[in-house]
Structures are given as structure tokens and as C-alpha cells.
Amino acid sequence: MTHREHKIQSQPVMSIALANRANANLLKRMLGHDFHVQDALADESEEAALGVDLIVADTASLQHYHKKILHLRNRADPITLPVLLVTDSRTQVPPRITAELGHSVDDILRIPTTQAELSARINNLLRLRALSQEQESNRQQLVGVVSALRTLNACDSVVVRAKSEDELLSAICRTIVDEENYDLAWVGFAIDQADKPIQIHTSAGPAAAFLSELKLGWGKDLKGSGTVGQALRTGKTRVVNNIAHEPSLAHIKERARCHGLASAITLPLIFESGLPGCLAIYSRNPGHFGHEECQLLERLADNLVFGLKALRTLRESEHQSAKIHYLAYTDALTGLPNRRHLIHSLDGMLDTANHSDTSGAVLFIDLDRFKLINDALGHEVGDQVLVQVGQRLQSAVRNDDQVIRQGGDEFLVLMNHEPRQGGTSTREQLITNAYALANRIIAHLTEPLTTGNFTHHLGASIGISLYPDHGQNATLLIENADKAMFEAKRQGGDRYLLFSEDLSASRQQRFAMESRLREALDNEEFELYYQPIFELDSCRIVAAEALIRWPQSDGEILMPGSFMPVVEETGMIKPLGDWVLESAARQLKVWHDQGYQLDMAVNVSLNQLHSGCIAESFAALVRPHIDPRWIHLEVTENALMNDPEAIEMILEELHAKGFQLAIDDFGTGYSSLSRLQHLSIQTLKIDRSFISELGKPDSKGAALVSIIQQMAASLNLNTIAEGIETDEQRRFLQTTTEANGWGQGFWLSRAVPAHELELRLKEQHRNLN
Structure with missing residues (x-):
């Protein structure tokens, strides 16, 4: 046996x-x-x-x-x-x-x-054996409990010290094997897949090879039929005192025998959310896991779950903190660092002990002509353009430089200046490097860019400030670079400019001007002056051009050239342009009611044409006072060159509402003659630069004016000659104009207030009658 x-x-x-x-x-x-x-x-x-x-x-x-x-x-x-x-x-x-x-x-x-004596003697000896067996069992259980307590304490220390989930699980398995002298300990987690596998995360012990290529599961198939799968499905501890005699482990008993494993315990790891896991421990001794030892190991599993929850909570908190930090310091659209990041980074650099040795430059970049893309094609296309711009900027700078998105179509570049090997850092070298970088950026941004099935041509205005020369903190450096950028854009864009104190004073004056303009707009301090437009042959006033003026408290009258650029830049052009159009229509109604059947010319800026719902909003301003057919909207030739297809559509819609349309300053731009024939325009205003040449020796002005007049006549367009200052000029124009042309200029009258023009109209009316 x-x-x-x-x-x-x-x-x-x-x-x-x-x-x-x-x-x-x-x-x-x-x-x-x-x-x-x-x-x-x-x-x-x-x-x-x-x-x-x-x-x-x-x-x-x-x-x-x-x-x-x-x-x-x-x-x-x-x-x-x-x-x-x-x-x-x-x-x-x-x-x-x-x-x-x-x-x-x-x-x-x-x-x-006797049989009684024999039975008594034998039973006493068997009782002696039974008592010794019980004593040994109690001793072994006590040893197991003490060892389990020691293991529990050691594992509790691991739970407290572990800094990551991987570290905790690896240390737990090693500690269980080292302290209790078990042959194998491993931790695995259920995977949410169709075949419900269990992924072993970590293991330790001399029998770790038992797990090699072992397929475990927590479903109800063969893989999940063992004690591990049962523990995960039920959430209850499963103890196997003899693997060889456990029916549910028949498929792995030979594998266990080869690795010397006789008994095992599987402790489920249950979490409030997420899939469960398990801690499995194996021993070479059958019946190793007594009741008290199992209770202590269950406490160990509970503590492990607590430690895992704490680490996962910490990890999630750190992940959220990192995400919050990323969102706080990163531009969501381009993925570039944002202004907050630059301020934090640059201030930290300037606050270091060796900040006197730290030098560099801040480049403030504002895209030229981006607003046209955004307004004409929508913000989605505009966003795609900004992403590509960010990528181009990164390809233009050096590895040590940082590209930052300030917001809108504004970007910043932090250029760290390091002198060449063995050289000295000088201000001249710093400026030279900053200029070279600005040139590279402009070159990269002026290359054609394609999005939304359109090819776009951008430019860049760049302002440069140096640190620490132009500021001891990031905010001031950005502000000064912004001032230089603003001046570069004011000078026409597609250029860079270094900050200076003169620029700062100019910028402050500009801000003061902006504040005063907003106040003047709110208080309706502006006035309209009217310059007569007359027939060249009869000199009869047939129209007037509405021109804005800004009276000052000291009696000075500011001309548009001194404040309209600021109006355009600050976005006040729409409310001010609406006021001009409505005021001109209201005044024209007054004159019509007095019997003076005049037309009214009103200048329209490019920014007004891209503000949305142009035709209907213009008509809504005019109709309460006068029929739109009496209003001539004047658009400069240069405005037609910016996104000509969009402008052509806008002009067509305006003409459909009844407005007359004129191209102002004609001859100074580069408009396409082939496109000119498709535009919904009725009048060409010949620029004053051609008129001023009339009568001068060897001047080609007369020939050019004649060509423009003949072209207009062939296109069935009217002409208005601007800037007529002498009667000689008027007579020449009269002889070269095939139809009855119009003109305006100081020869007849400068722009005057409405009441002064009324006096001229009355006098004209008396003379005609």
C-alpha cells in the first residue's frame, strides 16, 4: 500500500x-x-x-x-x-x-x-499517536500563522513605501516568497476581452517557470474553470490543499507536479471600479494553508487592494495635475506653449543668480493678411492656417529657441543667445542673431500656404525686444516687442523692427488716441464735411463726397489721415463707418427735400467690407432716409486686390441693393483689367496724381488720363477726376472726356460743412433760374 x-x-x-x-x-x-x-x-x-x-x-x-x-x-x-x-x-x-x-x-x-486488554492497550497507543499528530498540526499552524504575520507586516511596509503600482506588486510577490518561503507568488488582473484572459502582471519564487506560457482565464471555459477563475468570478478566496486531488485543476496538475507545487491559495483583489485581480500563492507542502493563515493572507490581500487604490488615486491625481498643467501652459489649437508658459519660463531665467549673463530676444510676430482668410473662408480654415504657421515657425527657429502662440494670429519666439565658442556675448551679436532669425521667419511665412482648397499668401510683422536691455521681466519684454511689431505693421508689414524708447512714446500716444476716439464715437463728436462734385463743362454741382472730420476742444479740426489708421486697427471702423453712411443719407434727404437732387459719395474701407452681412446692413442704414441708388460707395483700387473674388461678390450684392459703386484712386493700384470688366461698378475716380501732371512740360499725365477716360467709355463707365486745382486742368479734362465727365477739387471748393454747401447750392439754383 x-x-x-x-x-x-x-x-x-x-x-x-x-x-x-x-x-x-x-x-x-x-x-x-x-x-x-x-x-x-x-x-x-x-x-x-x-x-x-x-x-x-x-x-x-x-x-x-x-x-x-x-x-x-x-x-x-x-x-x-x-x-x-x-x-x-x-x-x-x-x-x-x-x-x-x-x-x-x-x-x-x-x-x-484478553481482548479487552488488547483493545485498551492498542487504543491508548493510537490515542498517543493522535495527540502527537494534533500537537504537530497545531505547531505547524502556529508556525504558519507566525510566518504569515511576519509576511503581513513586511508586506504592509511595502504597501506604505511603494511609489508606483509596478514597484508595489513586484515587492509584494518577492516579500511573500522571501518571508514565508513559499515556492511561487504572482499577481494578475482580469482583461475585458471576449475570451476573458487573465494577464499576469508580476511573479516571484523558485517555481516561477510554472507560469511560462500558462493560459489563465476568468470565463466559464476550460481556462476559467480552475480556482483562479473561480476566485475572480465569485470574489471569494479559493484554497487547494492538494493540487493533485483538485478536479478543477486536472488540466494543470502534471505541470504543477513537475514544478513541485502541491497546494495553493487564490485571493481575489476586488476594486470599487474596474476589473478584479488576484494574488495567488503556492507551496510545495500539501495542506499548507491553515484557517488562521488564510485569514492573515486575506488581510494581506485587503491591504494590497488598499495600496493599489491609493497608488491609482495618486496616479490619477498626478495625471490630472499634468493635464491641468499642460492645458494651462499649452495652446489647445497648435499644441505650442502659450503666453503663460513663456512668462513662467522667461521670468525663471531672468530671476536666476546668473541673470546678468543671460541674454536673448523676444520676437513678437503678427500675421499680415490673416484676417482676410478668417473672414472670407471661416474660422475652421483659419485654424488650419494657424496650425501650419506654428509648424513653419518651428522649422525656422533653432533647437534652443521656443515658439509660443500668444493668441489669435499672434506668435512669440524666445531666442536664447549663446556666443560662439570662445567668443564674448555682445549686444551687436545679439541684434545680428535676432535680425537673422526674423528674416528666416518672414521667409518661411511668405511662402504660399494651401488650406481649404485655396492658396494663401501671408506675411509677418515682427517686433523685437532684447533682454535684459528692454525689460527685467517677461511681461515688459513682450509688451515692448508688441510695440515694435505694431510700428512694423504700421509701416506696411512684412518687416521687422527693434524696440526703442521712441516707439514706446509713440505707442502711448496711439493708446491715448484710441481712448479719445472711443469717447468721441460714444459722444458723437465727429462731423461730416462735403466736397462738391461738378460737371466739367457746366461746373454745376451734381454730387457731394462725404468726408469725416474730428473737431477738437481747442478749435482744431483733425483730418482723417491723423486718426483713421487707429480707427481701422482698433475695429472701430464698422460703427464709425455706419455712422458716416447713415449721417450722409440723412443729410442727402434734407437736400432732396429742399429740391437739390444730388448724389452722395461715401468712402468704404476694406475692413467694412469683411464685417459680414454688408449689403443688407448698408441698405438698412440708408433706406429710412433715401433710396440707395443716390448713394455712391467708393472702394479704393488697392482694396480690390485683397481677395478679389470675395470683393467681387460683395460689390455685386451691394449693387443689387441699389447702390452705385465707384473705384477710388484708380490708376495707383494693379487691378486686373480683365477682372475690371466683370465688377459691378459704374464709376472710375481718376487719382489726383495724374491730374496734377496736366499742363506740365514733358508730362505723360495727359496721355494716361486720356487712356483711362477712353477705357472707361469703352466699358460704359463714368469718370470723376479728383484733385482739380486749376481751370486749365478742368478745360483739358473737358476736351478729353467723350461724355460729360465729372470732377472735384479745390478749384471749385474744398470740403465744407453742410450749411456752407447749402449756400452754394442756393446760389447755383438762383443762377440756373
Whole structure:
């Protein structure tokens, strides 16, 4: 009988070794069927004797098997393997045999004897064995509990010290194996996939190879039928005291045997949210996991879950903090650092102890002509353009420089200046490097750019400030670079400019002008003056051009050239332009009511044409006072060159509302003659620069004016000659104009207030009548 087979027997196993067969048979009959009897001492296989609960021997057998009996008793220690010595009552027991009591023999029975005495002696010896077994079991459980407590304390320390989930899980598995001398510990987590696999995260122990290519699952298939899958599905601890006898582990028992694994415990790791995991521990000893030890290991698993939750919460908090930091310091559209990042970075650089050795430049970049793209094609296309601009800027700067998006169509570049090897850092070198960088940026940005099925041509105005020369903090440096950029844009754009104190004073004056303009607009301090437009032959006033003026408190009257650029830049052009158009229409109605059937010319800026709903909003301003057909809207030739297709559509819509349309300053731009024939215009205003050349020796002005007039006539367009200052000029124009042309200029009248023009109209009316 094998040791395994003995373990499933329900009767005590007794080995009888009596030289006298009659005595042996008598003993068997007296015992009946209460014992399983075998001759284990005579069997050469030691395994056959491992399952014996009691040995019965006589003097002869004791002497013959003395060494084997001592070996088996020592092998069973600390569990008692009792030996009962049977002697004949008629013979004297030798002293040397009596001396074996407590050594190789536990009791002596003299025969013949009664069945009651025999049973009592045997039961006492079996009770002695049972007590020793219980004592050993208690000792082992105590050792397991103490070891588990030690492991629990060591693992608690790991939970407290771990800085990451990977570190915690690896240290837990190593600690369990090192402290408890287990053969394997591993941690795995359920994966939310169709086949419901379990992914082993980390493992430790001499039997770690057991996990190689092992497929575990938490579904109800073969992979999930084992104790690990059951623990994850039910959330309850699963203990296997003998893997070889566990039916649900039949598919891996041979694998476990090869790696010396006999028992196991699977502890589920349950989280409030997310999929569960498990902690699995294996031992080479069957029945290793006692009740108290399992309770302590469950506490360890609970503490591990607590530690994992804490680390995951910390990780999520750090992730959120990093995300908040990213959002706070990064531009959402382009992914570039934002202004806040630049301020933080540059201020930190300037605050260092060696800031006197720190030098560099801030480049403030504003895109030229971007607003046209944004207004005509929409913000989605505009955003795509800005992303490409950010990429081009990054390709233009050096690795040590930073590209920042300020906002809108404004970007910043922080240029860190480092002198060449062995050289000295001078202001001249710094300026030279900043200029070179600005040139590269302008070159990159002026290359054609394609988005939204359109090819766009941008430019850039760049202002440069130097640190620490132009400021000891980032905000001031950005502000000064902005001032330089503003002046570069005012000078026409597509250029760079270095900040100076003169620019600062000019910028302050400009801000003061802006503040005063807003106040004047709110208080309606502006006035309209009107310059007469007359027939060249009769000199009769047939129209007037409305021109804005800004009266000052000291009596000075400011002309448009001194304040309109600021109006355009600050976005006040729409409300001010609306006021001009409505005021001109209102005044024209007054004159019509007085019997003066004049037309009215009103200048329209490019920014007004890109403000949305132009045609309908213009008509809504005019209709309450006068029919739009009496209003001539004048657009400069240069305005037609900016996004000509969009402008052509706007002009067509305006004409559809009844407005007359004129091209102002014609001849100074580069408008396409082929496009000119498709524009919804009725009048060309010949620029004063051509008129001023009339009558001068060797001047080509007369020929050019004549060409313009002939072209206009062939296109069925009217002409108005601007800037007529002499009667000689008027007469020349009269002779070259095929139809009855119009003119305006100081020869007849400068722009005057409405009441003064009314006097001229009255006088003209009297003369005609």
C-alpha cells in the first residue's frame, strides 16, 4: 500500500511482525475488522511503512527489525509512531528488552491476554499517536500563522513605501516568497476581452517557470474553470490543499507536479471600479494553508487592494495635475506653449543668480493678411492656417529657441543667445542673431500656404525686444516687442523692427488716441464735411463726397489721415463707418427735400467690407432716409486686390441693393483689367496724381488720363477726376472726356460743412433760374 492510498483509508493501519504465526493469527482474530493489517516491516519498500499507525512486534522481530523501527520512528518525528511489544508470559523479559521502553517500544503486552486488554492497550497507543499528530498540526499552524504575520507586516511596509503600482506588486510577490518561503507568488488582473484572459502582471519564487506560457482565464471555459477563475468570478478566496486531488485543476496538475507545487491559495483583489485581480500563492507542502493563515493572507490581500487604490488615486491625481498643467501652459489649437508658459519660463531665467549673463530676444510676430482668410473662408480654415504657421515657425527657429502662440494670429519666439565658442556675448551679436532669425521667419511665412482648397499668401510683422536691455521681466519684454511689431505693421508689414524708447512714446500716444476716439464715437463728436462734385463743362454741382472730420476742444479740426489708421486697427471702423453712411443719407434727404437732387459719395474701407452681412446692413442704414441708388460707395483700387473674388461678390450684392459703386484712386493700384470688366461698378475716380501732371512740360499725365477716360467709355463707365486745382486742368479734362465727365477739387471748393454747401447750392439754383 502506498502512502497516498493509506491517506484515503478509514481504518487505522497496523503492522504485525510476530515470529510466532499462531500468535499473529490470534491477534488478528482478536482485532477483528477494526484495523487494516499489513506486514510493513517485512516489505523492502520504505513507502509501504510510511502509512502505518501502529507496529506490533515480538522480541525476535524487535531484534530483527530494530534499526528499521528506529528509522521509521525518527522519520515520523515529531509525530509518535507507537510500537507494542508482545511477549510470552511464561518467559522472563530480558533487561535489554525492557530498556527499549521509550526508545523503540512504547508498551509491553504479555500473552495470553484478553481482548479487552488488547483493545485498551492498542487504543491508548493510537490515542498517543493522535495527540502527537494534533500537537504537530497545531505547531505547524502556529508556525504558519507566525510566518504569515511576519509576511503581513513586511508586506504592509511595502504597501506604505511603494511609489508606483509596478514597484508595489513586484515587492509584494518577492516579500511573500522571501518571508514565508513559499515556492511561487504572482499577481494578475482580469482583461475585458471576449475570451476573458487573465494577464499576469508580476511573479516571484523558485517555481516561477510554472507560469511560462500558462493560459489563465476568468470565463466559464476550460481556462476559467480552475480556482483562479473561480476566485475572480465569485470574489471569494479559493484554497487547494492538494493540487493533485483538485478536479478543477486536472488540466494543470502534471505541470504543477513537475514544478513541485502541491497546494495553493487564490485571493481575489476586488476594486470599487474596474476589473478584479488576484494574488495567488503556492507551496510545495500539501495542506499548507491553515484557517488562521488564510485569514492573515486575506488581510494581506485587503491591504494590497488598499495600496493599489491609493497608488491609482495618486496616479490619477498626478495625471490630472499634468493635464491641468499642460492645458494651462499649452495652446489647445497648435499644441505650442502659450503666453503663460513663456512668462513662467522667461521670468525663471531672468530671476536666476546668473541673470546678468543671460541674454536673448523676444520676437513678437503678427500675421499680415490673416484676417482676410478668417473672414472670407471661416474660422475652421483659419485654424488650419494657424496650425501650419506654428509648424513653419518651428522649422525656422533653432533647437534652443521656443515658439509660443500668444493668441489669435499672434506668435512669440524666445531666442536664447549663446556666443560662439570662445567668443564674448555682445549686444551687436545679439541684434545680428535676432535680425537673422526674423528674416528666416518672414521667409518661411511668405511662402504660399494651401488650406481649404485655396492658396494663401501671408506675411509677418515682427517686433523685437532684447533682454535684459528692454525689460527685467517677461511681461515688459513682450509688451515692448508688441510695440515694435505694431510700428512694423504700421509701416506696411512684412518687416521687422527693434524696440526703442521712441516707439514706446509713440505707442502711448496711439493708446491715448484710441481712448479719445472711443469717447468721441460714444459722444458723437465727429462731423461730416462735403466736397462738391461738378460737371466739367457746366461746373454745376451734381454730387457731394462725404468726408469725416474730428473737431477738437481747442478749435482744431483733425483730418482723417491723423486718426483713421487707429480707427481701422482698433475695429472701430464698422460703427464709425455706419455712422458716416447713415449721417450722409440723412443729410442727402434734407437736400432732396429742399429740391437739390444730388448724389452722395461715401468712402468704404476694406475692413467694412469683411464685417459680414454688408449689403443688407448698408441698405438698412440708408433706406429710412433715401433710396440707395443716390448713394455712391467708393472702394479704393488697392482694396480690390485683397481677395478679389470675395470683393467681387460683395460689390455685386451691394449693387443689387441699389447702390452705385465707384473705384477710388484708380490708376495707383494693379487691378486686373480683365477682372475690371466683370465688377459691378459704374464709376472710375481718376487719382489726383495724374491730374496734377496736366499742363506740365514733358508730362505723360495727359496721355494716361486720356487712356483711362477712353477705357472707361469703352466699358460704359463714368469718370470723376479728383484733385482739380486749376481751370486749365478742368478745360483739358473737358476736351478729353467723350461724355460729360465729372470732377472735384479745390478749384471749385474744398470740403465744407453742410450749411456752407447749402449756400452754394442756393446760389447755383438762383443762377440756373
